[in-house]
Amino acid sequence: xxxxDQSTIRFLHDLSRHNDRLWxxxxxxxxxxxxxxxxxxxxxxxxxxxxxxxxxxxxxAKSCIFRINxxxxxxxxxxxxxxxxxxxxxxxxxxxxDRFPGYYLHIEPGQSFISGGSYIPPxxxxxxxxxxxxxxxxxxxxxxNNREYRKYFNGLEGEKLKLxxxxxxxxxxxxxxxxxxxxxxxKSLTDSEVVAPGFFSVVTGAFRAMKPLNDFLxxxx
Numbered sequence: 001x002x003x004x005d006q007s008t009i010r011f012l013h014d015l016s017r018h019n020d021r022l023w024x025x026x027x028x029x030x031x032x033x034x035x036x037x038x039x040x041x042x043x044x045x046x047x048x049x050x051x052x053x054x055x056x057x058x059x060x061a062k063s064c065i066f067r068i069n070x071x072x073x074x075x076x077x078x079x080x081x082x083x084x085x086x087x088x089x090x091x092x093x094x095x096x097x098d099r100f101p102g103y104y105l106h107i108e109p110g111q112s113f114i115s116g117g118s119y120i121p122p123x124x125x126x127x128x129x130x131x132x133x134x135x136x137x138x139x140x141x142x143x144x145n146n147r148e149y150r151k152y153f154n155g156l157e158g159e160k161l162k163l164x165x166x167x168x169x170x171x172x173x174x175x176x177x178x179x180x181x182x183x184x185x186x187k188s189l190t191d192s193e194v195v196a197p198g199f200f201s202v203v204t205g206a207f208r209a210m211k212p213l214n215d216f217l218x219x220x221x
Contacts, residue, residue: 002044004107006195008034008085013109016083024081031068038085038107039065041200046089048204049103052211055091063093084108089207098122101183101214103207112189114152114206118217119182120159125220130165130178132220137174143212149185152206158182183217185210 011034015024024031043061050057064087070079088094090102103116121129133140144155161179164170168178187206193199 001197001200002041003197004041004194004199005034005037008037008107009109009191009195012083012085012107015081016109019079019081019083021080035065035068035085038087042087042089042105044200045103045105045203045207048200049089049207052208053214056089059089059091059093061087063095064089066094084111099125101217103210103214105203107194109191112191112194114187114189114203115157115184116207116210117156117183117185117213119184121182121217126181129183129217129220130168132216133174133177134168134172137177140177140213140216141174143216144185146209146212148209149213152187152209153185156180157184157186183213185213 007030011027011030014027015031018024018027039061042064046056046059046061046064050059066082066086066088068082068085070082085107086105088097088102088104090096091100096102097119098121101116101118104114106113106115118125118129120126143149144153156177159181160176161181164172164175164179168175172178185206189202193202196202
């Protein structure tokens with residue numbers, strides 16, 4: 001079974017301490033080895049997702065993995081490189097993140113996590129999700145309170161509006177869900193969990209448990 005190597009975590013840890021182009025160039029073989037390890041792991045995860053979400057058939061890891069270079073044009077933090085490997089597994093690849101929900105894996109020393117769902121969906125989709133919750137919020141509650149879902153996640157994470165969005169009553173029984181701006185299951189991971197032999201099963205088990213939530217978000221159109 002595929003695993004995340006300890007050397008991958010070690011590379012990211014060292015990168016966080018030496019975040020500059022010279023060090024990166026000198027350690028490019030380590031980067032390429034770590035990225036290959038992550039890519040192989042992600043592809044194996046995608047292949048397993050296909051077993052319960054067939055729309056992902058043919059999706060390749062390279063279209064889901066984010067670049068390690070940071071965009072430093074509009075930020076005070078001028079660190080050249082990200083200190084994580086991240087992959088958003090979604091139909092059409094990561095560029096479709098504003099169109100469909102998906103499955104996200106983030107590997108970073110001391111800050112790894114599993115997530116997915118939809119992060120700040122564009123207004124038309126967000127409004128449709130809110131309308132669906134208003135009409136059938138009990139179904140969403142059933143999904144996020146399901147025993148298998150709760151094995152990995154505690155409800156939903158994401159920013160909320162302070163006040164109800166226009167057109168929704170503050171007295172609606174599901175108003176707290178309607179006020180959400182993102183719909184994110186999230187499970188934090190320790191470094192020891194990430195490099196453990198059973199990590200693949202943890203990731204794919206969490207994504208399988210997340211599938212009904214993604215279905216709910218997908219049908220809100």
